[in-house]
Amino acid sequence: MSNWPAETKYIGHSTARIDAPAKLTGKARYASDIQAEGWLYGMILRSKWPAAKILSVNLDKARQIPGVKAAVVARDGSFTIRFYGEEIAAVAGTSKQVCLDALRAIEVQAEVRHEFVVNENEARKENAAQVWAGSPNVPATPHVRENGSVDTAFPECAAVIKGFYTTAVQIHHPMETHGNTVSWTDDGVTAWASTQGVSSVRDGLAGALQLDHSQVRVITEYMGGGFGSKLGAGVEGALAAKLSKAAKAPVRLMLTRFDQSLAVGNRPSSFQKIKMGATADGMLHAFEMENYGTAGIGAGGDSGGGSGSADIPAPYIYKVPNTRVKQSAVAVNAGASRAFRAPGNPPASFGMESAMDDLAVKLGMDPLELRLKNDPSPIRQREYKLGAEKFGWKEKYQKPGSSSGVVKTGIGCAGAAWPAGGASRNTQGEAQINPDGSIEFRLGVQDIGTGTKTVIAVVAAEMLGLKPEQITVRVGDTRFPPGPGSGGSTTCGSVSATVFDVCTNALQQLQTQSGLADARGENWFAACKKLGVNPLVVHGKWQPGLTADHACGVQFAEVEVDTETGLVTVKKILGVHDCGLIVNQVTLESQINGGIIMGMGYALYEERVMDDLSGVVLNPNFETYKLPGIADVPDIEIVLINMPERGVIGIGEPATVPTAGAIANAVANAIGVRVCSLPITPAKILAALGKVPPATA
């Protein structure tokens, strides 16, 4: 049992975001809104070649342009370019146009290399251009994991399927682009950063600039999304600092949408060759997978939580007694991957859940039944049963392709796991209680749009017997007690337990100092008054018994597919999710909505398209890098399982994991054939239906 109160007024209920008015009125200042005294625009010159050796960079002409206050190189001396868009230099000036003119005036001498490769299948070939000279694009030995005996197990299976399931590189496109305003003075560096980790940005900047940690302050009052890609300062952060030092003025360097498409990380692709077998009663018996994907020129960047490779968990949420999994990452001349909301999980879920449905077809079983037979998680078992009832699975389920008419309907489901989602045990916080009864919480964590500030207010109000609006919350400053980077769905747990501890300590001290037996609720102001003139400052930190990990979750999808045009319309998504003790329902549901919509984009629209011949990213904008718009978003229903006994668990990541698999299965159920490749476009639907003629050229 967790230590959370059993009866609650705010925890588990819904409190609107405490900063909603500030956000809606424009009072909230994001990194891209900061206008420090005397600030300049900053911009980056990027390579127009996918591979080159930069011999020299001459900034003289750029510096002569009126309004240009500084120009710096990204790296000293001669250096190698390995992808289109890699940073070469940066400028700071008094207007955007001045900077654009300056970028065009920079003279770059380069030895352009025509040997490069941007396609992972080409890069795997023996004679492919090497991304890293002297090192093969694919490591000689894949990562191999083996259990039981696959080779003897397959002949024992009653049904065996083979599939080749592929997913595209997904680009990080938070609504607020990456960037910072950096001010470098003799007193040190202040960075207003759009980041998921004020502490990691401080440490990263201090390292890059060779300063003491104490000389760098990072502030993130508001930020517009990161999804794993904003845990470090980035090349753009260090360049902004260098520009600020050179210009002796604050520099705001926010990336453009074009920049964003090239160099801030992405989710690696996956090419999953799966063979899977079950016994006649539907029990999974053998699983074999060979998978490769590209993490671009490498993995991780300086994201701190990088995905590290293109590997994915397999056979994902299922236990198969006999498995063999071989995986490798393929280097290509493209921007590196970074952690991306539940790294590895959405592609793993799509591949495995597709294979599950294909196997169900082969076994002649209802795919939900096959999951109930094989899913080892009692929580997901419960979620599937609850969801099936809500969704009307039994009534809606038809054999694949048996829906009549030109526009066919289909349903599918898929499951999620998120092994992390616990908490950072080093999280600290403090509260200042003033004699007038006002109270301010200060945590060196940041609210990346998930509602962290509101969670802090909700927990504090609950513990102190106050209202959430009576709690002042300050986050996003390295001068506050250290908090974790917002990654791995750990923030909610980290701050909830920390605030719990701060409040426990506060009440103890307040009761001691005031002599009141219970300082909560109606006694609060009387107790505070007894503090006299000095505010009470109390600290606290994460404590055991309040948080947990391993959230599950299942989703059901209903789609319509026009078999003549290939257009897919998602009609409904039902998400059944657990995340331990629900802290604030409305912001929790908001996380799940966002996860589902992002999963829809992954399923149907998003794909980095690169050109083999020129090596450029062809869709560096929202015109052709397609994200779901509101017209695409279906009816989303969320069912939550509150499990207070487990403590607090984050939801950000599991919410997006199963969507693509559920949609892909619904599409296959509708049309009777599988589109094995994400995104599922009209072109691929028509091809799967055998309607596309051969090319003539």
Added chain:
Amino acid sequence: MNAFTYATAHSPASARQLVADKGAYLAGGNDLLGLLKEYLVSADILVNIKSLPGLDKIERGEKFWTIGSLVTVAQIEDHAEIKETFPGLHEAASEVASQQIRNVATVGGNLAQHSRCWYFRHRDTQCLKKDGDLCYALNGENRYHSLFTGNTCISPVVSSLATIFASLDATAIVLRDGQETRQNMAELYQRAWENPLAHNSLKNGDLILRVEIPTTRSRSAYLQVSDRHAFDWALVSCAAAADVVDGKLKSPRVALGSISPVPHQVETANRFLDGKVLDNATATQAADMILKDAKPLEHNAYKVPLAHALIRRTLLKLKGDA
């Protein structure tokens, strides 16, 4: 973007004079500003034509309607009588981009817009359309490209209005060298069929003044399919218009967008449909004829069945309930 001067014109003649040989007309600016910012187009002067008198009107006539080139796409979409008289035009207008863009996008700008080919639009590819040596799309990423072309550039026309105007046999009145010239949609785009550098037949300094739509076709329809439901370019668009007399088609015209550098029209199919009673078989035959000479590439062959379906559906929509 490069520096330019700016002037507002108050008559077509002065607009023409101001734009001289290196300027550009500015109305809604949706396309032009993007082209300037990406350094794809350069102009020494932008001539604001939004104040040209009389070009923002929709005028009804017995034989034809006149739509001024400064009429916004939203004006067309919201025009109740257009919806009644030219339902296909209403449908095409309502599919253009987003509400915000439709509010400022003009008829002239929609017709004169440049290619959306992602190689053409990319700042660092020097493709055929930008006077480079090759069409990258031909053997590259050509999922959004043409099934038909008269030259070696395969970027398609994407104007929704051009597609529906072609089916309605509308005429653009273009001010050229001080004279009003008349060009139907085939003529307005003919040069893009022949010349990879061209987006349409307009010459430098040409100014679209208005579009005349004959009222001879009482039925019209427009359909498009995109990758998604949110605003997006058409993968294929199709427009059809005809009069229906005693259940038989009269003067039918079908035009498709996004599959050719010009609105794709096949006269033999139009003649075939003339006098026919519409049914699925007839529509299928017409679709076969319209797509007979398609040359699908590696990634755009899906447009053939998609176009086929849209032709059938658009034609059958002409039957209507009326």
